[in-house]
Amino acid sequence: MSKQIINGIFAGLVAGLLIAMSSRSEPSEPSSQTSQTKQAKDIYQKYRHSLQMIKSKQASLLEEIKQARTEFTKDAHANPGVLLDLMKSASTETINLALRHASKGTGTILRLKDVPDPGQPAQPGTKGLLSLDTPPSQLEQLIGPHNNFLPGYFLEVGARMLNPVARVTFVRSHVVTLPDGQSTTFAPTDGWGTGFLVSRTLFLTNNHVIPTKEFAKKVGVWFNFQVDAKGLPTTVDQFDCDPDSFFHTNVALDFTLIRLKPKAAASAASVPSGTPSTNPLVSAGEIWGIVPINNSPDFILSQAVNIIQHPKGGFKQVAIQENELVAVYDNVIRYKSDTEPGSSGSPLFDNFWNLVGLHHASGDVEGDEFVDNEGIRIDRIVDDLRKVHGETDAGRAILAELGL
Structure with a gap:
């Protein structure tokens, strides 16, 4: 070309x-009166x-x-x-x-000044280049059927919601027998699941993560188990479970609410934000904050379902991409957000960081692949707590502690 x-x-x-x-004008025919030679003609x-x-x-x-x-x-x-x-x-x-x-x-x-520097050729996939005559209204456009803009505080609030999420960690050895008869031994400091604070002392996770009071005594809760911006591990802050103080579980809805013991302020990790407690004993929530319970979440298909989790029992991770809600049922929701074993008990958030559910399992299967994941609706967990604890003074105190 x-x-x-x-x-x-x-x-x-x-x-x-x-x-x-x-x-230029065409020459006229020479006059007949002018003598012409044959050469001139x-x-x-x-x-x-x-x-x-x-x-x-x-x-x-x-x-x-x-x-x-x-x-x-x-x-x-x-x-x-x-x-x-x-x-x-x-x-x-x-x-x-x-x-x-x-x-x-x-x-x-395009004029030459509009053309990219030949030392920096257009990248593969470039369909065309705009000229300076392009109307301003065509310079930027929304792409696709969904508006992907998020408010400026999205990252600020998300960072706050990161802190109350913790890894459920073994503090004593535990042997798990698998359905095929094989057994696996978990050693102290091995990861087991995820959970999060919903009050200063109350910790929410799955029933299959902490099924009984006896099991709760084998695990502790590790806050701040993550890496910093330089890729270096941060200081872990461990709190122990106190099932004798409060323990509520529901197998059908696969959730457990358990109290964490306060500990000496001197042994607690530095406060990520706010002012350190002056009390001799400090609760986990005073240091790491809480995830407020939302008793009336909105569920809209294709909305985002963001997850803060400890996949495979590893460092804290977040899933905030390709995470749309795909189905809503009476007790559960299904979503495309990525999870792995160890993510059980993670909080599910919408794009305003409202708590909408508790992750607990994989979902539908097509062929040999899982196509979505499943979580318990937070409003169904609230319904169960109100039903069980709404008739006694002690129970109502628990509900008040949860803001219900």
Whole structure:
């Protein structure tokens, strides 16, 4: 294409000269009264013949220029790479001349100053380049059916919600027998699941993570088990479970609410935000904050379901992409958010960081692959807590502690 354009350029130059030549008046027939030699007549006839040939060639050249201009304009819009080819094979003056000729047509074409530096070619997938004549309304557009804008406080609030989420960690050895009869031994400090604070001392996770009071005595809760921006592990802050103080579990809804023991303030990790407690004993929530319980969440298909979790019992991770809600049922919701073993007990948030559920399992299967994950609706957990604890003073105190 670049050779055709360059040929068109020179054709245009020739055509311009020919147009200038054709603008001169044609000589008249010599007077019969003027004596003419045969040689003069021959010269005159040759000149007329040459002029006719030039006019014919001029029309052909102009048509070629028009065709080259059309093809150049079309290719430049469809494939910006043609501009880069030009820059590699022609001088700046030649390119400018070509663009001036091409821009005389009906199409809009880029000027040289609009073309990327040839040292930085357009990336694969580039469909076209905008000219300076592009209307401002077309410079930025929403892409796709959904508005992906998030409020400026999204990251600020998300960072606060990160702190109350913790890893459930073994503090004593535990042997797990699998359905096939094989057994696996978990050692102290091994990860087991995820959970989060919903009050200063109450910790929410799955029933299959902490099923009984006896099991709760084998595990502790590790806050701040994560890496910092430099990739270095941060200081872990462990709190022990206190099932004898409060323990509520529901197998059908797969959740457990358990109290954590306060500990000496001197042994607690530094406060990530706020003022350290002056009390001799400090609760986990005083240091790490809480995830407020939302007793009336909204569920809208395709809304985001963000998860803060400890997949595979490892460092804390977040899932905030490709995480749309795909189904809503009486007790559970299904979503595309990524999880792994160890994520059980993680909080589920919408894009305003409202708590909407408790992750507990994988969901539907197509072939050999899971296509979504499943969580317990937080409003169903609230319903169960109110039903069980709403009739006694001690129970109502628990509900008040949860803000219910």
